[in-house]
Amino acid sequence: MTELGVLIVDDEPLARARLARQLEALDHCTLLGEAVDAQTALAQVEALDPDLVLLDIEMPGESGLALAETLSAREHPPAMIFCTAHDEFALPAFATAAAGYLLKPVSREQLSAAIEKLQRLSKPQRRLATVDSGQGSPSRRQIKAVSRRGVELLEVGTIRCLIADSKYVVAHHEGGETILDESLKDLEQEFADTFVRVHRNALVSRRYIAGLSRDGGSYRVLLKDSGERPQVSRRLLPEIRQLVEELGR
Template identity: 65%
Template sequence: MSALQVLIVDDEPLARARLARQVQALENCELVGEAGDAEVALEQVDRLDPDLVLLDIEMPGDNGLALAHRLSELEYPPALIFCTAHDEFALPAFATAAVGYLLKPVSAEQLTATIARVQRLSKPQRRLVQREEQPQSGRSRIKAVSRRGIELLDVGAIRCFVADSKYVVAHHDGGETILDESLKELEGEFGERFVRVHRNALVAVEYVRGLRRSSTGQYQLQLDGVAVEPQVSRRMLSSVKSMLERELLGEPEA
């Protein structure tokens, strides 16, 4: 099992340091970042894509509950464990789908037991690991509107879909085309052919050539026929590697 990527969010440096020591003492966890307020935490979640956030409630600016609600709006939100000195927020905290609510000072035993609940594959990971060969469904062509007018893109020529700001860009053998559809909609229709590798990317398995690690430590997929290399999130990395072993090396599924 790959290490759980953990982000700590607490405005008190001493509290962050205590939690950091406890997380670093766990063999199955990796501390990937810390934040002292909600805005920095959102930036860290977007950049680091952690599996788990250890979250305080009372902080300057947006409190932990408000941050939890904002995180819950993400397509694939991280798991949340509240770590707070206030027991009166337990009910509203669990209303955010938190997996745990720990009172400070958090004991190592409590933290270990609560984190154990998170130690299982997410839904998108299970979909990658357990994906079975099925007849491909969905449209054979996608309509797109560009400066040249209406285009019909052959789905079989598309290497990946990448979300960019307000749009989704289809990268294909003829270049790039902006679509007026969301990744969620595309994944729902073409989930047998394209797999989610990051919050902002779907890739066509048949065109994956390899996986490389960049100079910044990020993993990216190399695709036949296009220069773009979609980033693989930390959360999805182990599942993508397993998928590559099956698809590229011809190994049977376990």
């Protein structure tokens, strides 16, 4: 089972504490943080990039259902499991693409089963995963981009990092910056041997990684021949640390 970073969203301290205890007893789950309302939860999702959000429905301010709709509209939404005392919201909850709906008090067995279920791929998902991985299809050496100079071909080997900015992806390379009309997810899948994800909105080229630097409570990747310092998400930090050590040997 894949290691999951989890965010708990609930305005009740006892409910948050109970879920935290349940998670501690489960393998492959790490509690990244907690939030008491939707606004705080959105900020936490940006900062922590969780794989899974356990969320209540009735909270002060925006409801858990509204929060789930906002999260599900993201390019790479986290999985969501509702943990609530109200059974009447099940249908609208699953309409937000929720992976589970558990009634309080949530037991460890219920939570474990829901998490295991969300990590199992259906047959169509496995087929898509195989196609998306690009097996048997060599990646391009150049990427087509449109700039004020017209259409240009950008050499993949010159790109230091790829940063998602709103609706676009910006490639930072030896010649400056170029906007690409391709999603970060598609670029990550096609060029998995060249780039590594360090944050929800950033990929960096393995060949240009020079190290890590601490920036307050977070870390950033140092890149050769580039002033860009992409932030590393807390969830991905152990993996990036190991990669930096391997590249330095």
